Amino acid sequence: MSTEEHRQHVIPTSIYVGIWAVLMVLTGVTVFASFIELGDWNIVLALTIASIKATLVVLFFMHLYYSSKLTKVTMIAAVFFLFLLLALSMTDYLTRGWLTNPGR
Amino acid sequence: MATAVQTTVETDNYLNNGYGLKSWLLTKDHKRIAILYLISITAMFFVGGFFAMLIRLELLTPAGDLVSSDTYNKLFTMHGISMIFFFLIPSVPAVLGNFLIPLMIGAKDLAFPRLNLASWYIYMIGAIFALVSMISGGVDTGWTFYTPFSTTYSNTHVIGAALGIFIAGFASIFTGLNFIVTIHRMRAPGMTWTRLPLFCWSNYAASIIMVLGTPVVAITILLVALERLFHIGVFNPALGGDPLLFQHLFWFYSHPAVYIMILPGMGVISEIVTCFSRKRVFGYEFVALASIAIAVLGFLVWAHHMFVAGISVYAALVFSLLSYLVAIPSAVKVFNWTATLYKGSIRYDTPMLYAFGFIGLFTVGGLTGVFLASLGVDVHVTDTYFVVAHFHYVMVGGMVLAYMAGLHFWWPKITGRMYPEGWAKLSALLVFVGFNLTFFPQFILGYMGMPRRYHAYPPEFQVLNVLSTAGSSVLAVGYVLPMIYFLWSLRYGKPAGPNPWNAVGLEWMTPSPPPTHNFDETPVVTWEAYDYEHQPEEEVRVGH
């Protein structure tokens, strides 16, 4: 039982170069955007762009798009558990100031 | 239909396939690597046991008269480090998992044999780092390495111990990685996921935790070492660092780590309960999925170790609720084992005795864990002996008993020899009695308020402490006896034959001990797991 994966599927050079071009443009965009004052949205924009770049690298340079379902699930699981670490830790840090002692 | 009694140990097996140190130290055979691990972790178990003995001796009297408080800090630290990182976490996976998983799925070896050997060497290097730091003066931070004591104020060998654990963590990661790939990609034809032995499911779930969790404690321990070495002060309160961040990162792994420890043990119990009740396991899918559920939910509960550390009450609420949830799949497993026993044809061989002990003691330990999940109760008993008793019930009463059960169950397969049943039953009894005598008083002590990690205590706690120490000496005998009779059996034990227990499973279809390549031909599986209805009844049982 083998997964045919991309052993039969060779991605054309043009696709790779195209992805590279998009990544370079996005890098420029993120630098440019960092000079604009957007308040709290700066970080959102920066991380969004970074995530788009990361997704392109993972899907196409790392061939995840053409990989088995198992591999895709594995990657999603990793991101999910990292998210759990960050999110559940932040439930502590974001709520530390909430409760004040009654009577103080 | 008499089958000839096997009177000699099978020739041409993995044990005599090549003699000499080099053939062992450079082996790629998963079975030999399992033996290497067996020797190493047994040694570390006795290292940890040695520290435990000193602890219990100190606690015989209320005054801190055997050792100083600083030394006592080192004793419980090194007891914890040896037992958790160098015994419990590798125990079932690295010994029994390594040996059995390829056999159970009909494969010739794990997916990455050289990585498997590397994993053992990495473990050894980590153990040497840890042992050197212990011998050259020890560590006193607790196995939990809380900052800023570990990063700034402790003047013991923190870096050596931390690096030892960091390195050993990679051994664990590589084992887990190997298991996951093997179970996904190397099952024999017909061995579908729903025919997989539950031992494999459990080790698979534990491997998921190993792969996802261990790297986080690795980076955390590395940061502690970096802070001590280079002042890269992420946890230093003087700079505004938060000691609780260390605890969040540490427990993100260390709580799931307890499931790394217990899940493989639960897998052993599943195998034994079915074999010795001659019955299919009740609710196979539930037990399998419960393993995965424990692995996933186990990642969501870590801050219950921090309820009184200073986290926000709202976070504590969230983690308390989640901690209740994680008890559910464990309970599902206990119910399913019990239902498997019901109307089974029970045999009381030693592995089954240990399994019975596990079910009872794990239930006690697990239930007291639920008590601790409750915020109100936890505030009262945290950092007392109640917690110590709780985790020893699950880790010793549960995990160590499961490991002993597995060792006894598969010893004939691993060595081709039976152990002496009388001595084994005696040891099991001693372990059970000794364990309860050691740790049950600690529940009471903790509830009455005796704090943990103190070498002196108020005199009214002495009677219970003396009982506990007495129990530990009985327990120690129960541990030493198997060492002796297992070694004895290597030379004088009755040859076991391929299937002395008449169990169902691919591993029982190979000779004992198995040949290096496991199977002459890759088996094709057409039967369900635990197909005891179709297993012929008593064949000639050897060794009784």
Add this chain to the structure above:
Amino acid sequence: MATSDIEIAEHSLQHHFADMDQQKDASTFGMWLFLVTEIMFFGGLFCAYLVYRATYYQAFVAGSQTMNIWLGATNTAVLICSSLSMALGVRCAQIGKTKMMVVLLLITIVFGFGFLGIKGVEYHEHWINHQFPGPNFQFEGAEAGGVNPQNVQIYFSLYWAMTGLHALHMIIGIGLVTWIVIAGARGAYSPDYYSPVENVGLYWHFVDLVWIYLFPLLYLISKKHGG
């Protein structure tokens, strides 16, 4: 002595695998799993970053203003180019163009050294400006900006730890690519057996991925930029 593609594949088949397909599937899946551990490994540092940026935002702004955003952006571009050359190199392995593969992998190594060189320049700058945490840490103008210099030390602790760990992974990556270059030049790979090339490629792209996040998080915190 020319060996055919089939011979290369057969020679490389390990005995415990049924066939080359199973071996390739297993080895690639194994590498992905290893990358999962790397994600969690760096993830701990990202968690610390998140917590402290939320707590000491101004200190992080102050710290990031000492970063040279142009060097950082250049390094980002260098890594993206190295990922392209790496991906094209793997592609050449897939179709058996060994010479081209070796060339592309060598280009990847050059880019890798380029990254490390630029990083070295940056590290040197920070070092001589006493921007390394510890007893010699200095950060002028902090109090004037209303920022506690001690908190800025935390920013720099994370900066050095995260970029240092990343650079260490780059060095290992260069080592791995070098190994592939040597083995590839000796004809070890063929379209039926190139999983080591692919797996090293996966590792390399992962290291690029980490930097894609490090750059905005460490360099682009606020619109006031230094450098």
